[in-house]
Amino acid sequence: MLFYEETIKSTSIYKGNITEYVVEDVKLPDGKQAKREIVRHDSAAAVLPFTKDGELILVKQYRKAIDQISIEIPAGLQDKTDKDGMETAKRELEEETGYKAKKWSFVTSFYSTPGFTDEFLEIYEATDLYLAEDPLSQDEDENLELITASYEQAWDLYHKGLLRDSKTVFALFYWKMKKLDIKLGE
Structure with a gap:
């Protein structure tokens, strides 16, 4: 099985001094799409x-x-x-x-x-x-x-x-x- 999620779209919701909050739309290995909420730190x-x-x-x-x-x-x-x-x-x-x-x-x-x-x-x-x-x-x-x-x-x-x-x-x-x-x- 392929373990990789392709980023389709990345949206920065908020960028502070320490963190950035990002929502990414990703394409899953099976072709379906999902959202990932990520804290960049x-x-x-x-x-x-x-x-x-x-x-x-x-x-x-x-x-x-x-x-x-x-x-x-x-x-x-x-x-x-x-x-x-x-x-x-x-x-x-x-x-x-x-x-x-x-x-x-x-x-x-x-x-x-x-x-x-x-x-x-x-x-x-x-x-x-x-x-x-x-x-x-x-x-x-x-x-x-x-x-x-x-x-x-x-x-x-x-x-x-x-x-x-x-x-x-x-x-x-x-x-x-x-x-x-x-x-x-x-």
Whole structure:
């Protein structure tokens, strides 16, 4: 079977600072037509920043889209000046937490929700953290509180429903896999 949908018509409904809403008329592989509602979204990067004590630095903020507090790993959109996701991750860590890291490693990348958006997210791990002397400022519309959580505390936040966004849930399971690897290697 051919897995391709030909775009017949594309209409931009709204273009904001972060997203663009598009409705596309497509021709399906069987010749029928359908509409696709798509949110075009800039790429983003997220960071799993681990302290020297092995705790994870998280940010607490209010998310209007879900009308509740969310606790997440630091993350943000790739700026036009960022040459890649790593540069975005480094900038976002400093802006949101005031920290920099000496050691960085790529963890994974994925489309957050390909059923309706093209948002592409890269995730990095940062260790050997230190406070920046003159940290980058947070975005004007950000109100963040830092939380440092042990493995058990992070899972407790998850079970309480405070840690629910996809990148941070992924981070928890990544952390769990790392702990399993350590135990299996002993």
